[in-house]
Amino acid sequence: MNIMKNAKKLRKQDLKNISGGISGNPDLSLCGCSCSGSVTGPWYCVQYIGCPQVYTCGEAAI
Numbered sequence: 001m002n003i004m005k006n007a008k009k010l011r012k013q014d015l016k017n018i019s020g021g022i023s024g025n026p027d028l029s030l031c032g033c034s035c036s037g038s039v040t041g042p043w044y045c046v047q048y049i050g051c052p053q054v055y056t057c058g059e060a061a062i
Contacts, residue, residue: 026042030042
Protein backbone atom coordinates (compact mmCIF):
# COMPACT_ATOMS: atom_id res chain seq x y z
CA MET A 1 0.00 0.00 0.00
CA ASN A 2 1.54 3.28 -1.11
CA ILE A 3 0.07 6.14 0.94
CA MET A 4 2.19 8.68 -0.90
CA LYS A 5 0.77 8.05 -4.37
CA ASN A 6 -1.77 10.91 -4.07
CA ALA A 7 0.65 13.30 -2.37
CA LYS A 8 1.74 16.49 -4.08
CA LYS A 9 4.64 18.79 -3.37
CA LEU A 10 3.56 22.09 -1.87
CA ARG A 11 4.72 25.29 -3.47
CA LYS A 12 6.20 28.14 -1.42
CA GLN A 13 2.92 30.05 -1.69
CA ASP A 14 0.99 27.03 -0.36
CA LEU A 15 3.27 26.83 2.67
CA LYS A 16 2.53 30.44 3.59
CA ASN A 17 -1.19 29.68 3.79
CA ILE A 18 -0.87 26.89 6.35
CA SER A 19 -2.22 27.97 9.73
CA GLY A 20 -3.32 26.37 12.94
CA GLY A 21 -1.78 25.01 16.11
CA ILE A 22 -1.53 26.67 19.47
CA SER A 23 -0.55 30.31 19.80
CA GLY A 24 2.69 31.05 21.57
CA ASN A 25 5.27 28.49 22.55
CA PRO A 26 3.78 25.84 24.86
CA ASP A 27 6.22 24.48 27.42
CA LEU A 28 5.46 20.77 27.45
CA SER A 29 8.01 20.20 30.20
CA LEU A 30 5.35 21.54 32.60
CA CYS A 31 2.98 18.71 31.65
CA GLY A 32 2.84 15.42 33.50
CA CYS A 33 0.63 12.70 34.91
CA SER A 34 -0.72 12.31 38.42
CA CYS A 35 -0.93 9.00 40.26
CA SER A 36 -4.59 8.72 39.31
CA GLY A 37 -3.82 9.02 35.61
CA SER A 38 -4.90 12.64 35.23
CA VAL A 39 -2.95 15.09 33.08
CA THR A 40 -1.27 17.74 35.23
CA GLY A 41 0.11 21.12 34.22
CA PRO A 42 -1.24 24.10 32.26
CA TRP A 43 -4.57 23.90 30.42
CA TYR A 44 -3.00 23.04 27.05
CA CYS A 45 -1.34 19.85 28.34
CA VAL A 46 -4.46 17.74 27.73
CA GLN A 47 -4.19 18.60 24.02
CA TYR A 48 -0.66 17.21 23.77
CA ILE A 49 -0.29 14.30 26.17
CA GLY A 50 -2.38 11.45 27.45
CA CYS A 51 -1.89 9.51 30.66
CA PRO A 52 -2.63 5.83 31.21
CA GLN A 53 -5.67 5.47 33.43
CA VAL A 54 -3.93 3.30 36.03
CA TYR A 55 -2.60 3.82 39.54
CA THR A 56 1.16 3.42 39.51
CA CYS A 57 2.42 5.67 42.32
CA GLY A 58 3.40 3.93 45.52
CA GLU A 59 2.50 0.45 44.23
CA ALA A 60 5.11 -2.26 43.99
CA ALA A 61 5.59 -3.77 40.56
CA ILE A 62 4.36 -7.34 40.42
